Amino acid sequence: MQDATLRAKENGPAGVVLLGGAHGTLALARSLGKRKVPVWLVSNDNPLPGWSRHIDRRLDWPGPDNADAVTCLLELARIHKLEGHLLVPGGDPEVRLVSQSIGALSSCYRIMLPAWDSLKYVCEKPLLYRRAAELKLDIPATYVFNSMKQAAGSDIRFPVVLKPNMGGGHDRFSRAKVVRADDKASFLAAYKDAAEHIGIDNVVVQELIMGGGESQFSYAALWHRGAPVAEFSARRVRQYPIEFGYTSTFVEVVEEPEVIDAGRRILESIGHEGLVEIEFKRDPRDGKLRVLDVNPRPWSWFGLADGAGVDLGAMLWEVANGRKTASVSARSKASWMYLVRDAVVAGKLMSSGRLSWREYLRSFARVRSWAAFSVHDPLPGLLDVPLTAWRVLTRRIFGFR
Structure with a gap:
């Protein structure tokens, strides 16, 4: 199949496919919609952007973590004639999928994102901090442990924060994004819980820099x-x-x-x-x-x-x-x-x-x-509060995705 960028030059501007995301995706849809750019939303998560009048059509899919995600996006392009559209990932898992699959997806879509061999050095926090150190940029004090025993015997400065090495997971720890620990006991409990959810190698432990x-x-x-x-x-x-x-x-x-x-x-x-x-x-x-x-x-x-x-x-x-x-x-x-x-x-x-x-x-x-309200696109702003309340109820209390 001819490269999507070449076809776009031949056929003129197509539209944009927004892949997942929430408030940032909504803002991008509004920016494009004001310029009469056709905007499609493909999402299995937050429905907020889909309520915008600037979304021409919303499509469901199994999500970026599904084994057939790339095949699904290619099939959507074929069925709905989306070849040549600009594909913009709106969430962390979507970024990783698109970046890792640029070769296959570029046969249908235009993509403005580096390939994963480059992008991973800023997306994965351990690699980001290593790159920052190489560039002589400062980072918070970061602690690396290979086991719970090593963590228990460590001498670290509190308070610390625990974070997943990359955002976008659906487990309790990943959804929390950041967990604070003020002493050894709370740290070990939080670290054990985080490791059970995403694996010990994927938990980042850093000194908390004070200040709001x-x-x-x-x-x-x-x-x-x-x-x-x-x-x-x-x-x-x-x-x-x-x-x-x-x-x-x-x-x-x-x-x-x-x-x-x-x-x-x-x-x-x-x-x-x-x-x-x-x-x-x-x-x-x-x-x-x-x-x-x-x-x-x-x-x-x-x-x-x-x-x-x-x-x-x-x-x-x-x-x-x-x-x-x-x-x-x-x-x-x-x-x-x-x-x-x-x-x-x-x-x-x-x-x-x-x-x-x-x-x-x-x-x-x-x-x-x-974040959500716009005089010219009011529905997302009206629905944001009840939608947020519902997501908190289902995700944090009942544990649903």
């Missing part, structure tokens, strides 16, 4: 042919949980040249292609910026890009179709908010005296994009 979202920064960008097309830095002003948030609740654009420089060095080392967000945290003890995580997909606050005047979604489409994009800068202090969760976080911060009512109310004036 005000210390956490991100590099956000679109890359093409190993160089940035557009980029900006942002600060996670508030997050949930407060000390080591697994999700952002209030994010604002800030100028942080050190974040930009570190992000570029990491991505240049793999010749990156496509969307990406890199998370850092500034250590209050020495002021050093430490690498935490890399997300080569639309991230939760992806909508901030459009709100800040750097529409990475539109640029992705332009670049994928061989068009030039104008050089733009993000509007300083432009912000994104996940209203329901941010209200919970703000309440906790105000009760502890770390945030005033006046500061909280002032933050609304800077919001240019919301």
Whole structure:
């Protein structure tokens, strides 16, 4: 079968197939939909993006962990005439599947993502931290154990956090994303539980860098042919949980040249292609910026890009179709908010005296994009709260997927 990129050049722009994801996928769909780009959603998980008026059609599939996942995507392309569409993974398991299967999937779809031989060095946390060290970038103190006995006899500095080596799992530990331990007993209990779920080699143990979202920064960008097309830095002003948030609740654009420089060095080392967000945290003890995580997909606050005047979604489409994009800068202090969760976080911060009512109310004036709500696409915003409540009930209480 002829390569999808060549066919796209011959036949003109096709559409976009979004594979999984949640709020980041929704924001990307809105960005593309505003430009009349046909958008398809293929998902077996969060239905939120599918309620957007910018999704032309939603298709179900068995998911990225299914043995026949690649065959299924190729069959969907054949049945629904999706050849030449840009395939954009919206979640971590989808990223891994597409990257590992670029050869097969590129026969039907266009893909802007490095092959796994390169991408794994930023997706798998142990490899990411090794690469960061090679690039002379700082990371949190990380502990490696080969057995429970070795972990029990170790001398580590508390508090620590336990994380899966890569996101996207459906077990209890992977869904939690981050587990905190403040002493040896709680650490060993959490480590044993995590190892039973994902295997001891897949559990990352790190010293917890103190400080809330005000210390956490991100590099956000679109890359093409190993160089940035557009980029900006942002600060996670508030997050949930407060000390080591697994999700952002209030994010604002800030100028942080050190974040930009570190992000570029990491991505240049793999010749990156496509969307990406890199998370850092500034250590209050020495002021050093430490690498935490890399997300080569639309991230939760992806909508901030459009709100800040750097529409990475539109640029992705332009670049994928061989068009030039104008050089733009993000509007300083432009912000994104996940209203329901941010209200919970703000309440906790105000009760502890770390945030005033006046500061909280002032933050609304800077919001240019919301996690789910949009005046022009209201249904996802209306359904986000009950949908989130239902997912918490079924996943965390009853243990359903």
